Amino acid sequence: MFSSASNFTDNVDAVFLYITALSLIVLVGITVAMIYFVIRYSRKRNPVPTHVEENLALEVLWTAIPLVLFLSMFYFGWVGYKDMRNIPDNALQIKVTARMWQWSFEYPNGLKTDTLYVAAGMPVRTELHSTDVSHAFFIPAFRVKKDVYPNKVNDLWFQSDKVGRYDIACAEYCGLNHSGMYTAVHIMEPADFDAWYKATSAKAGLQPLLTAAVK
Amino acid sequence: MVTGALPNEKVEPSYLEVSTNKYKKGLLSWILSVDHKRIGVLYLYSMMAFFSVAVVFGFLIRLELIAPGKTIVEAQTYNQLFTLHGIIMIFLFIIPGLPAVFGNFFLPIMIGAKDVIFPRLNLMSWYMFVFGGLFAVVSMLLPGGSADTGWMFYVPYSVRTTTNVLPALIAAFILGFSSILTGLNFITTIHRMRHPDMSWFKMPLFVWSLYATAWIQVLATPIIGITLALVAIERTLGVGIFDPALGGDPVLYQHLFWIYSHPAVYIMILPAMGLVSEIIPVFTRRSIFGYKFIAFSSLAIAFFGSLVWAHHMFTAGMSDAAMFVFSFITFVLSIPSAIKVFNWISTMYKGSIQADPPFLYTLSFIFQFAIGGFTGLMLGALSVNIHLQDTSFVVAHFHYVMFGGTGFGIFAAMHYWMPKMFGRMYNLKVATWAWGIVTFGYNMLYMPLFVMGYLGMPRRYYDYLPEFQPYHVVSTVGSWILIVGLIIMFGNLWIGMRRGPKAPMNPWGGETLEWKVQTPPILENFHTVPDVHAGPYDYSKYEAKKETTK
Incomplete structure (x- = not known):
C-alpha cells in the first residue's frame, strides 16, 4: 500500500x-455490543426482559449519520475516478490488443511488443x-483496470x-488459459527508455517518433 | 409440557401422516401432494441434494487452488467446476432456500391461512425446480462437457465455447419460471388469505420480507428469462444480439443480465433479513425494535435494489454520468440495510437472551452480513471499485453476503423451524459446537480472499502468481474446517429429525402463529381459527410476571 507505483495508487489506497x-x-x-448484550442480558442474569419503546430520534440518528458518511465515501470515490478519466493530451498513445490468451502493444510508430516499456514520468x-x-x-x-x-x-x-x-493481468474471464494471460509493464x-526504443525500432525498420522528454 | 398439541385439544395425525391424494403412503403421496407443508419439505430435500453437490464442487475448487499450477484437475475442469458451483448455489440453493422451503411451509401458518392460494401451482413450481435442476445435471453428463462460462454466461464467450451452454441456459430459464410462480403465489396469498384480524402491521417480519422478495421475483425474473433465451437463440440460430461478430453488443448483455441479477441478490438476502427479525425477538423475549422501520426498509431495498445494477459494470467503459448515478444510488441503498442492523442489535438490549443454536447462527449472520455490507461500500466507491472489480475481493464480498448472510440464515431457519416441521429435537450441544466450527471455518475460508484481492489476485484464476500462495493455503484449510462443521451440523439435524426426543409445541417461546399450532402441524394447519389480536412480537407476558413454563 502507498507504494506510489502510479499516479493513482496512493489516492485509491487512501x-x-x-x-x-x-x-x-x-x-x-x-x-462488541452484540457480545456484551448476549452476556449481560443472558436469561440467567436477566430473566425478566424490559420493554424498550421505539425511539424515533434514535432511528433518525442512525439513518442520518451513516448517510453523511456514505456520501463522503461516494464523493472521494468519485473524485478519484474523475482523475482517471482526465487523460492528458500529451499522453503516449499505446494500442493494446487482447486475444485469447495474450497481450500485444503497438507504439505510435508501428513498433509492436508483447511487453510494455514506458519511461518514468511519461503519461500513457x-x-x-x-x-x-x-x-x-x-x-x-x-x-x-478496464x-x-x-x-x-x-x-x-x-x-x-x-x-x-x-504485472499486467487479464481480469475478465476469457476461457481456458485466462489465468495465464499475464504480461508486464x-x-x-x-x-x-530512449535507448531501448531507438534500438528496437531500428531493428524493426521503423522510425523512432518519440523521446522520453515528451512530457 | 412435552406434548405437541394445545392443552385441551386431542393430538391429531400431522401432515406427515395425512395425505392429500389417493396415495396414503410412500413417494407418490408426497410428490403429488398439494399441501404447502409437504411441498416445503420436498423443496428442502431437493435443495439439500443440490447444495451437497455444489459444496463438493466448492471444496474441489479450493483444493485445486492450494498451490499454483495443476494440483488435482485440469484448467478446463476447474472452469466447469466454478461455473456449476455458481449456477447450483445461486439458482438451486440460495434463491429457493428460504422462500421455497420455509416460506412455503410457514407463510400460510404465520398469516393464519390453511394453505397458499394456488396449491396446484405451488406443486408445479416444485416440478419446474426439479426439472431445471435436472437440466443442470444433464449439462454435466452430455458429451461436450458442462458449461465453462461462469454463472453469468457473459457473451461473447458463452456464444463461442463448445461446451454445453444450452442445457445450462435452459436450466436457468426453467428455474426462473419456478421462481416467478412461487412469487406470484406468495403475493396473492398474502393479499387474499390473511386471517381477517391480521392487518398488514400485524404480519410477522418474515412475511413482510417474503412479500418484498416475491415482488422482485415477479418483476425482475422475466428479464433474465428473455435474456437467456436470446443467448440460446444467438447460439443456435446465429442471430446477432450480443456477439459483436454477428453485429451484437456484449455490454447490452451485461446490462440485461444485471438488471435481473442485482435485484436477485435481494431475492436472496431479504428473506434472511426477515428471518433474523423473526429469531431475535424470540430468543431475547423482547418485541422487535423498530418494527415499521424494518418492514419499510425491506420495501426500500426492493425498490432501490432494482436501480443499481450497473455497479457490476464500473470497468465496462460507461459514461461518467452513469458511473456517478449508479455509485450514488448504491450508497443510498446501503442505508436501509444499516437501519436493520442497528434495530436488530437494539432489540437485544435489556432482553432476556437464550443463546440457542438458531440465535447463534443469527449472531454470525449479523457479523458476516455487516462485513459483506462494509466491503460493499469499498466496492461502491468508484476509484476503489476500478481496482477491486473482478478480483477475489469481490468473490469474498458476495460470499460474505450470500453465504455468510443468506446461507447462515438458512442454517438458522433449519435449527429454528425443523423441530416444528418434523416434531423432533436435535442435540443442542452438538449444534452449538457445529455452529462454532462452521463460523470459524467460514471466516478462515473467505477472509484471506479480501487481502489477496486487494493485492491484485484476479477471480476465476486456475493458476496464480506464487506470492499469493500463503493466502490460498489459509483459505483452503478454512474450507476443510468449514466442511467438517457442515457435516456435524447436518448430521446432527438429520439424526435429530429421525430419532431425537419429541419436540414441544413451542420450544423457543415464539409468539407468531406457527408456535400456536400442533407439532408437527396438521393438514390445513389450524383446529380452530386462531386468535391474532396481539402483534407478532408481544412479549408482555414475560415482562409483566415471572417466566411460565408454557
Whole structure:
C-alpha cells in the first residue's frame, strides 16, 4: 500500500483505508455490543426482559449519520475516478490488443511488443482492443483496470514515476488459459527508455517518433 | 409440557401422516401432494441434494487452488467446476432456500391461512425446480462437457465455447419460471388469505420480507428469462444480439443480465433479513425494535435494489454520468440495510437472551452480513471499485453476503423451524459446537480472499502468481474446517429429525402463529381459527410476571 507505483495508487489506497477504518470502527462497535448484550442480558442474569419503546430520534440518528458518511465515501470515490478519466493530451498513445490468451502493444510508430516499456514520468494512454471475446486490462500495482471488448474501444491512462516491473493481468474471464494471460509493464529511466526504443525500432525498420522528454 | 398439541385439544395425525391424494403412503403421496407443508419439505430435500453437490464442487475448487499450477484437475475442469458451483448455489440453493422451503411451509401458518392460494401451482413450481435442476445435471453428463462460462454466461464467450451452454441456459430459464410462480403465489396469498384480524402491521417480519422478495421475483425474473433465451437463440440460430461478430453488443448483455441479477441478490438476502427479525425477538423475549422501520426498509431495498445494477459494470467503459448515478444510488441503498442492523442489535438490549443454536447462527449472520455490507461500500466507491472489480475481493464480498448472510440464515431457519416441521429435537450441544466450527471455518475460508484481492489476485484464476500462495493455503484449510462443521451440523439435524426426543409445541417461546399450532402441524394447519389480536412480537407476558413454563 502507498507504494506510489502510479499516479493513482496512493489516492485509491487512501480512499480504501478511509472506508476500511470507518467500517472497522462500526464493525467492532456492533460486534462488541452484540457480545456484551448476549452476556449481560443472558436469561440467567436477566430473566425478566424490559420493554424498550421505539425511539424515533434514535432511528433518525442512525439513518442520518451513516448517510453523511456514505456520501463522503461516494464523493472521494468519485473524485478519484474523475482523475482517471482526465487523460492528458500529451499522453503516449499505446494500442493494446487482447486475444485469447495474450497481450500485444503497438507504439505510435508501428513498433509492436508483447511487453510494455514506458519511461518514468511519461503519461500513457492505452487504447484497448480485443480480437475475440471480452478481456480486462489490469495493472494491480497501478490500481487501473478496464474491460476490453471486440466491438468497442475503451481506454485508460496512468503515469508512473517509479522504475520497475509491474504485472499486467487479464481480469475478465476469457476461457481456458485466462489465468495465464499475464504480461508486464516496465517503467524505465528516461535515458534507458530512449535507448531501448531507438534500438528496437531500428531493428524493426521503423522510425523512432518519440523521446522520453515528451512530457 | 412435552406434548405437541394445545392443552385441551386431542393430538391429531400431522401432515406427515395425512395425505392429500389417493396415495396414503410412500413417494407418490408426497410428490403429488398439494399441501404447502409437504411441498416445503420436498423443496428442502431437493435443495439439500443440490447444495451437497455444489459444496463438493466448492471444496474441489479450493483444493485445486492450494498451490499454483495443476494440483488435482485440469484448467478446463476447474472452469466447469466454478461455473456449476455458481449456477447450483445461486439458482438451486440460495434463491429457493428460504422462500421455497420455509416460506412455503410457514407463510400460510404465520398469516393464519390453511394453505397458499394456488396449491396446484405451488406443486408445479416444485416440478419446474426439479426439472431445471435436472437440466443442470444433464449439462454435466452430455458429451461436450458442462458449461465453462461462469454463472453469468457473459457473451461473447458463452456464444463461442463448445461446451454445453444450452442445457445450462435452459436450466436457468426453467428455474426462473419456478421462481416467478412461487412469487406470484406468495403475493396473492398474502393479499387474499390473511386471517381477517391480521392487518398488514400485524404480519410477522418474515412475511413482510417474503412479500418484498416475491415482488422482485415477479418483476425482475422475466428479464433474465428473455435474456437467456436470446443467448440460446444467438447460439443456435446465429442471430446477432450480443456477439459483436454477428453485429451484437456484449455490454447490452451485461446490462440485461444485471438488471435481473442485482435485484436477485435481494431475492436472496431479504428473506434472511426477515428471518433474523423473526429469531431475535424470540430468543431475547423482547418485541422487535423498530418494527415499521424494518418492514419499510425491506420495501426500500426492493425498490432501490432494482436501480443499481450497473455497479457490476464500473470497468465496462460507461459514461461518467452513469458511473456517478449508479455509485450514488448504491450508497443510498446501503442505508436501509444499516437501519436493520442497528434495530436488530437494539432489540437485544435489556432482553432476556437464550443463546440457542438458531440465535447463534443469527449472531454470525449479523457479523458476516455487516462485513459483506462494509466491503460493499469499498466496492461502491468508484476509484476503489476500478481496482477491486473482478478480483477475489469481490468473490469474498458476495460470499460474505450470500453465504455468510443468506446461507447462515438458512442454517438458522433449519435449527429454528425443523423441530416444528418434523416434531423432533436435535442435540443442542452438538449444534452449538457445529455452529462454532462452521463460523470459524467460514471466516478462515473467505477472509484471506479480501487481502489477496486487494493485492491484485484476479477471480476465476486456475493458476496464480506464487506470492499469493500463503493466502490460498489459509483459505483452503478454512474450507476443510468449514466442511467438517457442515457435516456435524447436518448430521446432527438429520439424526435429530429421525430419532431425537419429541419436540414441544413451542420450544423457543415464539409468539407468531406457527408456535400456536400442533407439532408437527396438521393438514390445513389450524383446529380452530386462531386468535391474532396481539402483534407478532408481544412479549408482555414475560415482562409483566415471572417466566411460565408454557
